[in-house]
Structure formats: C-alpha cells, structure tokens
Amino acid sequence: MTNISIIDKLKKTKILDLLQEGKRIDGRALNEPRPLVIDTGVIPHANGSARARLGDTEIVSGVKVQLDRPFPDMGDKGIFMCTAEILPLAHPSAETGPPQPDVIELARVVDRGIRESGMIDLSQFVLEKDKSVIGLFADSVVTDHDGNLFDTCSYAAVAAIITSKIPKWEMKDDIPVLIENQESDAPITTIPISVTMGLIGDFIIVDPNLDEWECLDARITITTNSDENIVALQKGGDDGFTFDQLVKCSETSIAVGKEIREIIKQATGANK
C-alpha cells in the first residue's frame, strides 16, 4: 500500500510539472481525447453490440431487446435500461462481488445521458398501452481499464444502441406474437456524447487516463446531444469547480463531443 502511494505522489508531481508547460504525461494536448476506435456487430447473438476502445480502455456493450411490462407510471413508453460492470480481468484492483458505489455511479451516469437526451423514441416500443411494451437493455462490461470509464462506456452503449435491430411483435388475442424476419432499425432521435474532464490544480484536461485519473482533484462529465444542447451533468471528486471553469467545460464538451459524434456516426452508419 505504502509503495503505491509513493509512486502516485511522484507521478502526480510529474503530471503537475508537465501541466505547467501545457503538456500531458502521454503527450496529448489538454483538450485532446485519446484515439477512439469503435467496432460494431461484435456479438452476433445480441440485437446490437459494439466494442469501444478509448486509448487502452476497452468496453464491450451488448443490447438485448425483449418483451416487458411497462413501469406503472409510464404505460405509454417502452423500457430502457443501462448496466455496467468492471470485469475482474480488467484491472488487478477489480474484484468480483456486489457492485461498488463507483460502478453504480458509472452505470447511472451512462444511463442518464442516454435517457435524458431522448436518444431512443420509447413511445414506438408500445405494443399495448399499460400492458405490453418492448424493453431495450444495454449492458456494458469493462474488459480493460485505463481510466475514463464514463465516456468509453457511453460510446460503446450508444454505438450498440444505434446498430440495434428491433424484432417485430404483434398483438394477437391479447398476446404479443413474434413476427419472424421483420426486424427494424432502432428509433434513434439524437446521438448523446459524454465528455469527461478532470481538474488538476487549475488545469482542466479532457479524457484523463488512469494515471491522470488517480491525480484528479475533481471531475465533470457533460453529455451533449446532436443539437449541441446539454442533456446531463455529473460532478465527482473531492474538490469543486468555479462558475467560469464550468462554462469553459461546457464549451469544451460541445467541441470535443462534435468530433466524437462524427467517429461514432462513421462506425455505425448513423445519419442523425
């Protein structure tokens, strides 16, 4: 334990020293995310799937579409749900067992960005109001952990959802019946992109890698939609942001989000 913290302190000093010169430990510019690679259709058994690799962080998302009952207060909407898990093979510190608060936060932040953007038109998922709806479940697993799981997971889930094929059901005698070979594209309205920024001292860096992540004073994840509006926020970490820093972060998230959205569009063939 003690050894690790000494290395961290040395590394933090190095990271801080470099920042004073406007440099980062892996040579990136402050507002430069790591290279993003998205592969879609990686799990043929899923209704939609994607593998996102942001630098050395890798996450696989699979979408399953199945019949469900609606939530009692939302009988005119289908169901959408995101989960996330850090697999024990992803990092030596990852353990099996019930999800820790940071993993719960990860899943909820990814879910919130997609849900609040209205990315999926859930009103098209209703077979019979209040009784029978289609549920879309986007489950993500971290297979390699090098920091910034929020964005990697969000990109993987979004790409998996865009490429999902929705099976067709019809109500026959009050029972939903699957119509074979009649799949349709997922009803996508917008592409939400999350951009996570870290605060170290007075510096704001985009897409912190794991070394930088360990040194963050605070972080913020801002999700924007295709119209460049802000749809979700999550501040984390042990310090705070000033108002001016938050304004700067929102501008950065829109600019960086635009580039990332293009990469996801290219990889998925989306046109929104």
Place this chain on the structure above:
Amino acid sequence: MGGREANVVLLDENGIRSDGRKVNETRKVTIKAGVLKNASGSAYIEFGGNKILAGVFGPRDVHPKHMSNPDTGILRVRYHMEPFSVSERKKPAPSRREIEISKVITEALRPAVMLEKFPRTALDVYLEVLQADGGTRCAALDAASVAIADAGIPMRDLVCACAAGKAADTIILDVNNEEDQAGQADMPIGYMPNLGKITLLQLDGVLTTDEYKKCIELGLEGCKQVYEIQKNALREKYFSDGDNN
C-alpha cells in the same frame, strides 16, 4: 424529464408556479441545529415538504480498520429514505439511487471538511429522509453541513445546496416534486460561497448552453439564500442566550 406528462399548469400567465411561488423563489426553508442527544452533531431541515434529519458521529475509530488512512480522516455518508417518505412504499434496503446520492453528497462535503486534522479516524454522516418532496439531495446536503459544523469539526466553509431547473420553457429556482416529474430539467447544485466553488453538480434534462449558464447562476442565488439560513441555525444554537452575533 423522461417525457412524463402531467395535467398541471407548471407556470401560469402571471409567472406563478403550481405551488404559488415566483420563478426565482425557493420554498420555505427552516433548519435547526443540535436536535439529537447521542450524535456528535445533528441538524433537522424542512425544505418545502422535505423533512430530513442529519446525524454526525466522530471523528471516531474506523471499522473496518483497513479503511483507515494514516494521512487523513475519512468521510462516510449514508443518504437513506424511509419506506414511508414517498407516496408508494419504498423498500428499506439502499437502492442504487441512494448509493449514488450518498457518493455525490460525500464528494460535495469533502472539500469543506478539514479531515486532514483527524488522521486514522472516520467521520460518519447519516442522512435520513423522513419525507421526500423533490430536491432531497440538496436539502440533505444542507442539513449535513450544519450537522458537521454542530459537531465542532473544522470546516473551510459550509456547503449550501439548492436546485435550479427548467419547467414550462422557463428557468426556475428550487424544483419541487411536481416540477421534477413534469418539468424539462433538474440541476442540483452544491456551493461553498466563501471559496466560490461548486462541489455538487448534476443535471438531467435538456438545456441550451445559455440556459445552462443561467441555470447555474440562478441556482447559486438559491444556494446563497440557504447559506444565510444555515448560519442562522448555528447562531440560534450557540448564541441564542443574549449574544446574537
């Protein structure tokens, strides 16, 4: 948010909200410090219809021991809603939502509390929502700050919190339950006024960049109002016998 519809008028033609407030007005907030006998510090807040108790224990020994840190004390927060606090009974076990809120409140408080003065110890903060009416995380954070101060723990500032949001295409202060369900955006904000730092910030709902700035600015105004009420609650307890400053 989430597209839920309701048959309520969130904002009438005179700019008055469903509960009679103006757009830039908070609900009634009352805070009382030192309400529990056994806790090191405590507070009770009523924030509109929210009723929340905060109790602080410590600095005290850390159990389990491996969680202790030789460089600093640790802060542990549990935000919990009683089964009877909402209209449909809530299962007593902590939900994923409560675990996330506990985490964001911990991170909102930590910059304010001088934990480095208490190495190898834990400061436990328990936040019990007796009745929920929208904006519980902000109200709970407000009560937690006062309770920590009441426990005599050195702090850099009090953390005050208030939400802003959007309903009926208008930016509003202190989103209530109805506006949360049927409105367009909810942005809880936690703030340390003396240090100018925003330590809690979340959002769900769609905002343009201008609305985003306006929302934060309005939320900070609400925070500052709550800040005065927090300080008064502490004055009330510690200076109520004659000396009012």
